[in-house]
Amino acid sequence: MIKVAIIGAGAISSAHIESYLQFKERCTIVALCDLYPEKAEAKREQFGLDAVIVKDYKELLDREIDLVSVCMPPFVHAPVTIDFLNAGSHVIVEKPMASSLEECDAMIEVAERSGKVLSVVAQNRFRNPIMKLKHVLDSGLAGKILHAQIDSFWWRGHCYYDLWWRGTWEKEGGGPTLNHAVHHIDALLWMLGQPSELQAFMSNVAHDNAEVEDLSIAMLKYPNGSLGQITSSVVHHGEEQQFIFQGQNARISAPWRVTASESLPNGFPKRDQSLEEKIQHYYDNLEDLPYEGHAAQIDNVLHAIETGEPVLIDGVSGRNTLELIMSIYKSATTGEKVTLPLPKDDPFYTREGVMNNAPRFYEKGAAIENFADLTITTGSNYKGNS
Incomplete structure (x- = not known):
């Protein structure tokens, strides 16, 4: 039986607790930790856990x-x-992996030295529309991908940034590019790999109580000449998120849609219904995941611990995602095109470098200690016609 501890009893912890409870025959939650113990106590009562509560996570380092x-x-x-990791525990860490590439490298080094599993939460890979889209891309039916469009559209009210650690480069590390689009960027890298260069812009258009951006747009160029774009936002009503891949043969997306064209003698398009039906048939015959979201990723980590097999999302994946994000911040800050990878002497490699170089759009205003523990959105708006 795998003994589990939850470090931090905020809103996202419920997704972890609910997921672990789906695997009661494999794991048990033995400890909850939060700087505000009453929050941990509320979780223990809500989920009926037989778990010890501590205020300082270091109290758990010697508890195996x-x-x-x-x-x-x-x-x-x-x-x-x-x-x-140094204490001998496997770790699942919420997104983003860390607030700097320097910290990511330190985490990866310790994981490799200790031989323990390090997995970074990117639960959207484990959603049926995203997993199936990945399989269709890998099939090659759509052809070479010529253009990718990623819309990471979220909406957050002005008071969202009143929470004491949000909206600052020091504590949160950035705005929606880092903390919301991280899921979409992870999935994009998983599907297409790392671009070779990018140009980006960012602004704060609706949250004058935050230092960080609330909107960014990045334009990507891949080594093969293909282009992409990522919009990261907390100002989009409806939170309509999508991945669109324009292949040489067909367009495929999440929410699921397939459209294919063939050329008329004059170069204008004609619908290629045969290819559309072929791709649709391939998609329809892909099996659904047994679990989705956090539960699926936790199942993947439990399986890795039990069997020694690698996790789908490891520390290197988490670092690659952060590297692209930091490249967006660098380009948007300097106004220059950025070439990847970022070297270790780059100012945007360290947390201190980001803090010293990133713009402060506004001075951080109110600082509320806690919000009520309400339902939060975790990015599952890909169902469409799937």
Whole structure:
């Protein structure tokens, strides 16, 4: 039986707890930790857990915890993860992996040295529309991908950034590019790989109580000449998120849609119904995942611990995602085109470098200690016609 500890009892912790409880024959939650113990107590009562509650996570380092879910603000992901890896625990750390590439490298190094599993939460890979889209891309039926469009559209009210650690480069590490589009960027890298260069812009158009951006747009260029674009936002009503891949043979997307064209003698398009039906048949015959979202990723991590097989989303994946995000911030800050990868002497490699170079759109205003524990959105708006 795998013994689990949840570090941080904020809103996202419920997704972890609910997921672990789906695998009661494989794991048990033995500890909850939060700086505000009453929040942990509320979770224990809500889910009927037989778990010890601590205020300081270091109290758990010598308790032989097998697996830890780190559900804390990004600026403490690295030290908490490293401490538990060194103590012999496997770790699932919430997105983003850390607040700097330097911290990511330190986390990966400790995971490799300890031989423990390090997995970074990117639960959207484990959703049927995204997993099936990946399989269709890999099939090659759509042909070479010529253009990718990623819309990471979210909406957050002005008071969202009143929480004490949000909206600052020091504590949150960035705005929606880092903390919301991270899921979409992870999936894009999984599907197409890392671009070779990018140009980006960012602004704060609706949240004058935050230092960070609330809207960014990045234009990507891949080594083969293909182009892409990523919009990261917390100002889009409806939160309509999508992936669109324009292949040489067909357009495919999540929410699912397939459209194919063939050329008339004059170069204008004619619908290629035969190819559309072929791709649709391939898509329809893909099996659904047994679990989705956080539950599916936790199942993947439990399986890795039980069998020694690799996880789908490891520390290197988490680092690659952060590298693209930091490249967007660098380009949007300097106004220059950025070439990847970022070297270790780049100012945007370290947390201090980001803090010293990133723009402050506004001075951080109100600082509320806690919000009520309400339902949150975690990005599952890909169902469409799937």
